[in-house]
Amino acid sequence: MSDHNCPENTHWTLNLQHFGNTNIKYLEVSGACAVCGRKVEFRGPMGVSPEHPTASAIDGSEACLPFLFAGEIYDGKGVGYSVSVRGGN
């Protein structure tokens, strides 16, 4: 565990992604403490979906937020998947 309050000094990284035959774009967000390097772990369904935000399936260290610009209409077939994980402690 850390000896300081990580959320007060978090370094965020934003990355724009586009994949599949669709105009949906994805903003990928990751974050880590600027002091100790501890990664943010996002919660939520895991995977990638054009329908809703997800967390990366690998370790949850990346949030994937699908979006369109104002006025754009969802075009094409979305690709991706998501998995909900329930249970655990």
Ligand SMILES: [Zn+2]
């Ligand atoms: Zn820290």
